[in-house]
Amino acid sequence: MIILEVTGLSKHFGGVTAVNSVDFHVSRGEIVSIIGPNGAGKTTLFNLISGVAGPDSGSIKYNGEEIGGMPPDRIAVLGVTRTFQNLQIFRNMTVVENVMVGAHRLGRKGLLQAGVRWPGVASEESFIYGRAIAALELVGLGEKKDMPAEILPYGEQRLLEIARAMALEPDLILLDEPAAGMNQGETNGLGELISRFPEMGTSVLLVEHNMEMVMAVSHRIVVLDHGSKLAEGTPLEIQQDSRVISAYLGEEVF
Numbered sequence: 001m002i003i004l005e006v007t008g009l010s011k012h013f014g015g016v017t018a019v020n021s022v023d024f025h026v027s028r029g030e031i032v033s034i035i036g037p038n039g040a041g042k043t044t045l046f047n048l049i050s051g052v053a054g055p056d057s058g059s060i061k062y063n064g065e066e067i068g069g070m071p072p073d074r075i076a077v078l079g080v081t082r083t084f085q086n087l088q089i090f091r092n093m094t095v096v097e098n099v100m101v102g103a104h105r106l107g108r109k110g111l112l113q114a115g116v117r118w119p120g121v122a123s124e125e126s127f128i129y130g131r132a133i134a135a136l137e138l139v140g141l142g143e144k145k146d147m148p149a150e151i152l153p154y155g156e157q158r159l160l161e162i163a164r165a166m167a168l169e170p171d172l173i174l175l176d177e178p179a180a181g182m183n184q185g186e187t188n189g190l191g192e193l194i195s196r197f198p199e200m201g202t203s204v205l206l207v208e209h210n211m212e213m214v215m216a217v218s219h220r221i222v223v224l225d226h227g228s229k230l231a232e233g234t235p236l237e238i239q240q241d242s243r244v245i246s247a248y249l250g251e252e253v254f
């Protein structure tokens with residue numbers, strides 16, 4: 001079953017076509033990666049799907065509903081959350097407070113609309129705290145919940161962002177370069193974590209420059225180049241695709 005369907009999607013910035021009539025989809029339970037050289041349009045695509053920017057033309061359907069041009073909070077309530085390439089950590093808050101802000105922004109009504117499982121008796125605050133702790137445990141930061149977020153090493157701050165997005169129990173999570181700045185051990189752990197998301201009910205759309213991780217975790221890969229879709233296929237198909245190899249010519253990617 002398709003949960004995200006992008007059709008003919010375009011976005012221009014002045015004379016630059018950042019996303020050029022792109023088509024692709026994500027089915028429930030899939031991990032789909034978007035790869036492409038710098039400036040290919042990956043972040044812009046994420047911004048369009050998460051509501052940070054509005055499309056110039058084309059359609060973004062989530063569970064059959066048009067979400068193109070909707071504000072980010074409404075898209076989050078529908079079940080699509082994201083992380084950012086540039087970390088959005090509140091340095092003066094604790095680790096758990098950083099996770100809670102994501103849920104607080106939606107409020108009880110929004111969380112209920114989002115289909116978050118809510119035990120009838122829990123107050124909003126204790127419920128959100130419980131969800132935040134569960135998300136921190138998922139990413140392995142449970143024991144650091146009361147630490148100031150700013151003292152976490154960079155790799156753990158990335159995991160904290162993922163916990164914030166997962167605390168909303170999304171149907172679809174958009175991860176924008178989650179392995180950036182991580183060492184190999186952290187990247188391997190991250191890959192194992194992301195691989196478990198589909199069985200938890202969260203499909204994944206991933207933008208990532210670490211090809212080893214992309215090839216290990218993806219069910220399908222979409223390749224962008226200068227805003228257009230260049231190729232699409234399984235990791236094996238993409239590694240053998242001559243158009244992809246020449247788009248990356250001179251870079252050792254695979």
Ligand SMILES: Nc1ncnc2c1ncn2[C@@H]1O[C@H](COP(=O)(O)OP(=O)(O)OP(=O)(O)O)[C@@H](O)[C@H]1O
Pocket residue numbers: 013016017018036037038039040041042043044045
């Ligand atoms: N707000 C903006 N204003 C003007 N141009 C922009 C804006 N955002 C992106 N662009 C341009 O659109 C194109 C696509 O950029 P985008 O950041 O989406 O690529 P990317 O694939 O995410 O690159 P990277 O891998 O470096 O993050 C680039 O040419 C970029 O300069």
